[in-house]
Amino acid sequence: MTKWFNVGKIVNTHGLGGEVRVISKTDFAEERYKKGNILYLFLNDHTPIQLTVKTHRTHKNFDLLTFEGYNNINEVEPWKNGILKISEEQLTSLDEGEFYFHEIVGCKVFSTDGEEIGIVKEILTPGANDVWVVKGGNGKEYLIPYIDDVVKSVNVKDKSITIELMEGLLS
Structure with a gap:
C-alpha cells in the first residue's frame, strides 16, 4: 500500500487560466512545485488524479500552480479543498541534520x-x-x-x- 505525504491544499482558483492557489504543507516548495514534477490530487473519496506541474510562482502567502492539460478555470474549479500529495517513493534523501x-x-x-x-x-x-x-x-x-x-x-x-x-x- 502506498504511503502518501501532504504537499499542499488547494484553497481557490486564481484568474481564468487554470491557476490554483495553494497553501503549502511542505518545507520543500521550490523542489515539489518545479516544472515537470508529479503531484497527486486527492478529492473526497475519488481515485487520486496525477498532475504534472506546468508553472509555479508565489503570490502573497500562497503558491500559485498550473498543471499540464488544465488551462481553464472551469477545469480546476472543482479542485477547491483538494489535497496535493506525493508518494513515499518521491521523497528524496536529505543531508545530515535535515528532516521531513x-x-x-x-x-x-x-x-x-x-x-x-x-x-x-x-x-x-x-x-x-x-x-x-x-x-x-x-x-x-x-x-x-x-x-x-x-x-x-x-x-x-x-x-x-x-x-x-x-x-x-x-x-
Missing part, C-alpha cells in the same frame, strides 16, 4: 536533564529557522526554535528530541 516535517511531528521532546517537555504537534516556518510547537503534559504550548544552541539531538527512529533549556524558553 512528518519525521519531527509526534516526537517526544526532552531536556538535556531527561525531563519530558512534551510532543511536537506542529512546525512553523516564520523565516530564518523553523519553530517547533511542543505541547506539554500540562496542556501548555512551547515554541522551540530549531537552532543548534537549543536542539541538541534528534532521533527520528526513537521519535525523541533532546533540547537545551535556555533561560526563558519554557516561560
Whole structure:
C-alpha cells in the first residue's frame, strides 16, 4: 500500500487560466512545485488524479500552480479543498541534520536533564529557522526554535528530541 505525504491544499482558483492557489504543507516548495514534477490530487473519496506541474510562482502567502492539460478555470474549479500529495517513493534523501516535517511531528521532546517537555504537534516556518510547537503534559504550548544552541539531538527512529533549556524558553 502506498504511503502518501501532504504537499499542499488547494484553497481557490486564481484568474481564468487554470491557476490554483495553494497553501503549502511542505518545507520543500521550490523542489515539489518545479516544472515537470508529479503531484497527486486527492478529492473526497475519488481515485487520486496525477498532475504534472506546468508553472509555479508565489503570490502573497500562497503558491500559485498550473498543471499540464488544465488551462481553464472551469477545469480546476472543482479542485477547491483538494489535497496535493506525493508518494513515499518521491521523497528524496536529505543531508545530515535535515528532516521531513512528518519525521519531527509526534516526537517526544526532552531536556538535556531527561525531563519530558512534551510532543511536537506542529512546525512553523516564520523565516530564518523553523519553530517547533511542543505541547506539554500540562496542556501548555512551547515554541522551540530549531537552532543548534537549543536542539541538541534528534532521533527520528526513537521519535525523541533532546533540547537545551535556555533561560526563558519554557516561560
